[in-house]
Amino acid sequence: MSWKTVCAMADVEDNAIKLLNVDGISVLVARVGEQYAAYPPVCPHMEEPLEESGLCAKGKLTCTKHLWQWDMITGEAEPGPAEKPLLMYEVRTEDGQVIVNLEKELEYDFDDDDDDDDDY
Amino acid sequence: MTITVGRKTGEPINFENNPQEKVLQSALRNQLAVPYECATGTCGSCRAKLISGELDQGWVDAPGRKALKTERGEFLMCQAVAQSDCEIRIPSSVSEGSVKGFIPDHYSGTVTQLKQLTDEVIAFSVALEETISFQAGQFMTLEFPDIVGARAYSMVNYAQQTDQLEFVVKRFEGGACSRLLFGQSLELLENQKVTLFGPLGHAVFEPDLEHDLLLLAGGSGIAGMMAMLEQADQIGYLESNSIELVFGVRSAVDIFYLSDLQRLTTKHLNNLKITIALSERMTDGELQQTTNLQVTQAFVHELISAAPTSDHTMAFIAGPPPMVDASIRELITDKGFTAEQIRYDKFA
Numbered sequence: 506m507s508w509k510t511v512c513a514m515a516d517v518e519d520n521a522i523k524l525l526n527v528d529g530i531s532v533l534v535a536r537v538g539e540q541y542a543a544y545p546p547v548c549p550h551m552e553e554p555l556e557e558s559g560l561c562a563k564g565k566l567t568c569t570k571h572l573w574q575w576d577m578i579t580g581e582a583e584p585g586p587a588e589k590p591l592l593m594y595e596v597r598t599e600d601g602q603v604i605v606n607l608e609k610e611l612e613y614d615f616d617d618d619d620d621d622d623d624d625y
Numbered sequence: 626m627t628i629t630v631g632r633k634t635g636e637p638i639n640f641e642n643n644p645q646e647k648v649l650q651s652a653l654r655n656q657l658a659v660p661y662e663c664a665t666g667t668c669g670s671c672r673a674k675l676i677s678g679e680l681d682q683g684w685v686d687a688p689g690r691k692a693l694k695t696e697r698g699e700f701l702m703c704q705a706v707a708q709s710d711c712e713i714r715i716p717s718s719v720s721e722g723s724v725k726g727f728i729p730d731h732y733s734g735t736v737t738q739l740k741q742l743t744d745e746v747i748a749f750s751v752a753l754e755e756t757i758s759f760q761a762g763q764f765m766t767l768e769f770p771d772i773v774g775a776r777a778y779s780m781v782n783y784a785q786q787t788d789q790l791e792f793v794v795k796r797f798e799g800g801a802c803s804r805l806l807f808g809q810s811l812e813l814l815e816n817q818k819v820t821l822f823g824p825l826g827h828a829v830f831e832p833d834l835e836h837d838l839l840l841l842a843g844g845s846g847i848a849g850m851m852a853m854l855e856q857a858d859q860i861g862y863l864e865s866n867s868i869e870l871v872f873g874v875r876s877a878v879d880i881f882y883l884s885d886l887q888r889l890t891t892k893h894l895n896n897l898k899i900t901i902a903l904s905e906r907m908t909d910g911e912l913q914q915t916t917n918l919q920v921t922q923a924f925v926h927e928l929i930s931a932a933p934t935s936d937h938t939m940a941f942i943a944g945p946p947p948m949v950d951a952s953i954r955e956l957i958t959d960k961g962f963t964a965e966q967i968r969y970d971k972f973a
Contacts, residue, residue, distance in 0.1 A: 551670075570971075
């Protein structure tokens with residue numbers, strides 16, 4: 506499994522995010538104008554579901570829990586409380602469809618294993 | 626006992642903690658800027674991971690523990706007390722000497738000057754045994770001898786250094802502290818001993834930044850904003866900056882600090898605008914003396930879009946969680962505020 510059509514371009518409103526589930530992988534698709542992006546559905550801070558806590562305005566996504574804020578298309582952290590960028594899926598658009606590379610599910614390391622690669 | 630904070634990069638940091646002292650308190654007292662918000666067990670922001678050693682977890686049912694992975698050793702620093710030397714990890718980079726502003730510490734004092742302001746609101750002062758300095762907007766945690774756990778209250782007054790702290794408390798149905806404060810005659814509470822820790826909180830007024838301020842308060846959330854207004858008044862801040870305060874309460878009988886607010890707005894007619902937002906319908910003649918301030922029927926967040934703001938406005942929010950959330954949404958979506966333009970301390 507790699508590139509998958511996740512939705513039609515028109516399915517996502519401008520300056521908005523939409524939660525989609527493709528073959529068991531939850532992905533948030535974001536749109537600003539004609540640009541699209543896709544990321545895991547939770548805040549990298551405390552795993553808040555961004556579909557509920559996230560607020561989109563002027564091309565920025567804000568998790569209202571602690572005001573972590575990112576550029577909706579690049580996923581880069583904006584100045585302020587945010588300490589981590591969003592993990593980004595590769596995205597392309599074709600024939601009115603949003604296509605995302607779901608080769609590997611992206612997950613923040615919230616210390617679910619015993620490696621030393623977590624947020625501690 | 627010694628607490629060691631392991632780090633991915635850099636040497637581990639060690640600090641000493643006193644018996645019975647919360648891990649968060651000893652970390653902050655030792656100038657380690659570890660993450661926290663409410664400091665009283667509800668928000669979960671001060672989670673950390675125990676690598677070795679033994680902890681007393683404190684308040685087992687703390688709401689902030691719900692999101693913890695306790696099987697992986699996660700705990701709340703604001704609740705846990707070390708029972709032995711401990712090694713911990715913190716999900717944020719920490720460095721020594723990193724606490725901004727005044728270093729928090731333990732204080733003790735005596736309750737004085739209890740005053741009932743409305744049916745649901747009581748003001749009191751604590752006379753400290755030594756002086757303290759804090760930034761307007763900060764809070765202390767208070768522990769009363771007969772009540773389990775600490776409460777967080779923001780300072781209402783402001784002074785560069787003081788041995789008097791003023792607080793305001795709203796009745797919370799079923800709350801042990803409310804029972805203590807509201808459930809008996811006020812005279813009995815005078816001279817109660819209380820222990821405090823602070824100053825705490827990141828939503829502070831920084832006059833050097835010369836921001837225009839938009840202060841959004843619901844109920845007892847007005848506390849820290851009173852301190853900001855007091856400091857602004859003392860230092861002449863309103864000569865070159867503007868402040869707009871929206872103070873939400875339920876009805877006209879629930880308004881408090883009216884005379885203080887009127888005094889301030891009368892003194893600073895041009896640069897201080899105060900609106901009292903009543904969530905319930907007003908009846909005619911309910912408000913007699915509201916010189917120089919507006920009273921209107923609205924929720925606080927409904928008045929945000931009409932407030933004049935710019936890129937140079939800093940918004941402060943304090944109040945019940947639904948009011949805080951609605952205000953954040955309005956500021957971001959309607960006003961286009963950035964995360965850096967909004968300050969609040971999350972208590973839930």
